[in-house]
Amino acid sequence: MITEQVHALLTEIDQSEVASPEQLETFRLRYLSKKGVVTALFEQLKQIEPEQRRAVGQELNKLKNRAQERFQEFGQRLEASGPMSAGPTVDLTLPVVPNQLGSLHPLTIVRRRIIEIFERIGFNVAYGPEIETDWYNFGALNFPDNHPAREMQDTFFIEKNGGPVRDDVLLRTHTSNVQVRLMEHKRPPIRSIMPGRVFRNEAISARAHCVFHQVEGLYVDTNVSFRDLKDTLYHFAKEMFDKDSQIRLRPSYFPFTEPSAEIDVSCFICKGAGCNVCKYSGWVEIAGSGMVDPAVLSNCGIDPEEFTGFAFGMGIERITMLRYGIKDLRLFTENDVRFLGQFKGA
Template sequence: MTDKINELLRRVEEFKPKAAAEIEDFRIKILGKKGELNALLEEFKSVAPELKRELGQKINHLKSVATERINTLREQMQQAAADAPETEDMSRPGSAEELGSRHPISLVKNQIVEVFSRLGYTVAEGPEIEDDWHVFSALNFPPEHPARDMQDTFFVEKNPDILLRTHTSSIQVRTMEHQKPPIRVICPGRVFRNEAISYRAHCIFHQIEGLYIDEGVSFADLKQSLLYFAKEIFGEQTAIRMRPSYFPFTEPSAEVDVSCNLCGGKGCPVCKGTGWLEIMGCGMVDPNVLKANGIDPEKYSGFAFGMGIERIAMLKYGVKDLRLYFENDVRFLHQFDTAL
């Protein structure tokens, strides 16, 4: 048995592999469950008691040497591979990189901005973390308005109130603070509200709002602008209707519906059989808002409107679950590859 141990030790010490695969094969052959070392251990069970101490030490030494030798050879092989110069066949044809696509929210936002840019609107931006003045007070929200409640707003600090903006109207306030009329801006951005997440609502969503202030601006100008927008986004056959509503910052105010582009206005489950789909709110800028922002309401008038980009994208692409926009499922996003 001593001869077998010595012979195996010699083979371990003289082993010189040419590839990493040979090292693994050698390890299995020597140290594997059915390897030669285990065979020696089985034979060791039957040796005379007086020889067990000596042979046991030799077997342990063999195992230690074999393990160390294999680990050393692995490290040497890995280092040699790392130090080897990279070789590349320059004659091989190149492989085209797989291009991604814009997110459907970005696609729709860009389309909306492009439509209003034809009417002379420029893009304005503002911070997502705002104060009470720009989100509520400057927009004629009374102190007891429910939108100020913790159930609707994510507050960062209190006294003074610092919060995540609940609408991009705060950008309109900042524009009026630093720009004199005429003002014609479109304000896209991400907003936050403390709402339960479902197929039709989310705590994070995207809005795009518009503001036009000048001398002699009327409700007729507002209606014509929104009709032009609806036809450009949903198709020339699209009709709109305006229903009286209430917003603190506009008076008069209206909700805007478009004819359902899925059923052609005939009625379907998406439009709940009405033939109409709500897309935005709008109205004439309240004189109190103009005063709060240093604009003379006797000289100037204007209108404002705001819409959820997710809502427009759902109607445009027939998406029925709002959560899909936030899950980053490539199977969903790849459907918009051709929309670039």
């Protein structure tokens, strides 16, 4: 009986054909696995009469060897014909998908460059909260109670737990709040820059946005003068724009500095001759600045009789637009890869 089964299985093995890895695995499970038909026949060998067991065992070994030979033949044939994969073959006529690399956002590039310039002359970097109280955003900085910036049409005030809008919690309108916190908790000398996001209730246009980025600077120590402020910003202009850059200071007013000045840099595109970037004046505005008002120092617990300081602030978007000749502020937030891709390697 076993001999007849062996002969039938030999015929079956010789006539088998395998054309895929799945069929090869099916062949192995049927003939060579521990639960296959060959193993089952070996289990029956112990029931054979002892005088016949040797001959039947030889037949079973012949069957097992033949199954292993065919399995190896099928495997070699499949390996030679291509990858042993059940999935579709690769269509080599398809166009290649380019391996595109991203790029840093232009605002990130300029922010890092600004930080690098000021760190090299001794400024460290400080950060503070974007949700702030009226005191740190306005009060400590000498803003009068009736200042327009305190109105809801200029500033985003915060609701608390779904209740009414509070008039003392808001989204910061400048990073000057970090200056106040530094002066409150650190004794001079203080030499820091404060990059970060700020928020103002403005209509979005090519030249304005409700969310933008600033970097402000603060230097407080004994005998800090307006000349120190001018030399610092002059160094920045040369490093950021052009080694031949010049700066000029125009009198201005800010509640937290006295005296105050707007800072212009000579147009690095037309070299002062006049172009559409500088509105044919030869100068472009980059920052506001001034000597820290003694009242602000007192509000922060610093003795204005002993210490003086200067502060400045500039928009990172403004610097980026000037540096790269960008005319629409909205491009920075639209995430258009055609625009962002221009800054690879910048």
